[in-house]
Amino acid sequence: MPGDEVVVDELLAGPRGRRFLAELAEWRLAPEERWSLPAWAGPAMGRHSGDDLPSDLRGACLEQLQQLVDRVDLHALVGVRWPEELLEPLAASVDSARYWQDVDAVDGVLADPRAVEVLRPLAAPVLAAPATTWWRDDVDLGLQQHVDWLWGSPAGRQAPVLTGGRRALRDQREEETVREARERREHPGLARAPWSGAWWSSPSHVDGVVATSPVLRPLRSKEVLPVGLALVEDASDDGRAVLRPLRARPDARVLEIHSARAWCDLVEAHPREVTWSRGLDWQLSTGWAGSWALPDWASVAREWDGVHLSVLGHLAVSGRLLTTTVTGEQRGALAPGPARTLLAGWSPGQTFWLTDALEAAGDAQRWRRDEQWRGDLGWSLAEEGGPHRRGRSPGRPGQWSSG
Structure with a gap:
């Protein structure tokens, strides 16, 4: 495929992409081998951040990571056909994201240029595997699902409001402008603070702006898996959700984010400075102490009905410090130079x-996680008045429940 080397470099440049490759190396081992070997990241586990890891322990992690990668059968990796076989390491990478505090110590090790070269042999084979073809997919207008996490509520919330997004985004922009000015007055320097603010860059928490996820159709089955249940940033322990199928108008205009360049282009076409509302958090997670910019979503809505982040886009872009051409504020202790941007709080495949642009496309369904521990991807479709249908967790017998 043209541009394969560019795609490999994008995957290795992304914090979530590197974490996926490291998780993948472990999951490609036979179970008995996986549990008999020491965890490559053992010296980094329990550390507060990457800065908290002495050089000798960092070196030990890199050495053990190299030994792990050397065990991976690259030929077999190219031949992985079934998308669900890679969901476990993918979910582990997605869940470990954190944009509101210091870099995770494991991610800190993986950001080392030596770690990037250790992981490089895995990138091209996994991207060539049939199991990852869907990572590059554009949004499916005909079948999307909205996930409503129950959070202890037996009934869940009402169906999402599908209208009024443009007006709500204009109202949000006014609120954000007020917040930005207040933060600028109250916290004139981007010093560390014992609290977290608005760390996300997606248009979340806005009535009328709906987030949807795709449905994965495993190649060996007619049944489907709701991606929004399996791939969740900073996943909670709540294992119950209501899914509502939705579809978009056939003429809906959707901007695709498959790369860092696509995200930066969006920010530069519709810039809004967020230095004071985001800087306290994002300085911790990236080290950048200068100006920040995000898309002005009210402006974006004049041109696009939706914005879709592909799985590949998530792995390549989420959590990655990116430089824009936006001129940020030069004031006080702010580092000089153009504004940076960060994509945060956006799960893989999410639109x-x-x-x-949306309408209902079927009845709501209740799902529950089969196992009590958060790492398991097995889910059941809970039918009203009937038994629970079993979902499938990768590496375990059975199939995904239809959703």
Whole structure:
């Protein structure tokens, strides 16, 4: 495929992409071998951040990571056909994201240029595998699902409001402008603070702006898996959700984010400075102490109905410090130079719909996680008045429940 080397470099440049490759190396081992070997990241586990890891322990991690990668059968990796076989390491990478505090110590090790070269042999084979073809997919307008996490509520919330997004985004922009000015007055320097603010860059928490996820159709089965249940940033322990199928208008205009360049282009076309509302958190997670910019979502909604982040886009872009051409504020102790940007709080395959482009496409369904521990991807479709249908967790017998 043209541009394969560019895609490999994008995957290795992304914190989530590197974490996926490291998790993948472990999951490609036979179970008995996996449990008999020491965890490559053992010296980094329990450390507060990458800065908290002495050089000798960092070196030990890198050495053990190299030994792990050397055990991976690259030929077999190219031949992985079934998308669900890679969901476990993918979910582990997604869940470990954190944009509101210091870099995770494991991610800190993986950001080392030596770790990037250790992981490089895995990148091209996994991207060539049939199991990852869907990572590059554009949004499926005909079948999307909205996930409503129950959070202890037996009934869940009402169906999402599918109208009024444009007006709500204009209202949000006014609120954000007020917040930005207040933070600028109250916290004139981007010093460390014992609290977290608005760390996400997606148009979340806005009535009328709906987030949807795709449905994965495993190649060996007619049944489906709701991606929004399996791939969740900073996943909670709540294992119950209501899924509502939605579809978009056939003429809906959706901007695709498959690369860092696509995200930066969006920010530069619709810039909004967020230095004071985001800087306290993002300085911790990236080290950048200068200006920040994000898309002005009210402006974006005049051009696009939705913005879709592919799985590959998530792995390559989420959590990655990116430089824009936006001129940020030069003031006080801020580092000089153009504004940086960060994509955060956006799960793989997720689309945010900014306008009235959606309609219901079926009945709501209740799902529950089969196992009590958070790492398991097995889910059941809980039918009203009937038994729970078993879902499938990768590496375990059975199939995914239809969703």
